[in-house]
Amino acid sequence: MTALQIRPVTKEDHAAWLPLWQAYLKFYNTELPDAVTESSWQRFLDPSETTNAALAWKDGKAVGMVHYIYHRSNWSIENSCYLQDLLVVPEQRGTGLGRKLIEFVNTDAKAAGAGKVHWLTHETNATAIQLYERIAERPGFIQFRKAL
Template identity: 25%
Template structure:
């Protein structure tokens, strides 16, 4: 656990009891990103993914004056070129009314510390290209865009078709 000198900010790992709060933060992020229609997270799905027999991700919660103000959800990936694990930050969100207190920076600093502590070769994430405030924030912290890469994704029916070998047979 980390606490700033003024004791207003506290970072802590999430527990199973935090799942409803995490879901609420995810829904807040989805609203902010104008993607609420794509948010299908439930308490049960989150509980299994974060605290089930094989956890797939971790969450750090940020509390400001004792109230949950934001979160970072992350998981390990792997760099074959570095032959080391990395941390992928899936989501970083601070409630709008709590912004401006350094909470986002504290969460990223915490994840950088975790990455170094765990022997990771990098910390990376994606940002929507219209989110200029976040882009500016990340660049001030030393992050650099990886413009030479294009992200591809397969979901829904396309994922099912690919898994069954039916992809590309239209």
């Protein structure tokens, strides 16, 4: 058995990443046009983009993914890091992999000079909320959005 490895995606990882991305979208009962998926993938590979992706590997198989985006903030001089998407395959849930993926982002964000990492989850995602409440503060803000 090989040790767990988390690393940024490379162009060779597309076939491993895509099923995880599709499982993530299915978990949230949503679909996106293929053009959006392809655009996101290309952004992950472009070093001039602020959006990033990493995969967790175990025994040669991708078992988790995380996407995160650096952005400016009017509340600090440092950039912030938005952890946008996080998925652990069902057979790896409860092993600490979700926490390790978040720690990977925290480490990368700190190295990039970001002042904070923040994220959202759906109010029905009780399992994720249990983890998040152990490792981060819950500031109490409510999200609103308007599609344009």
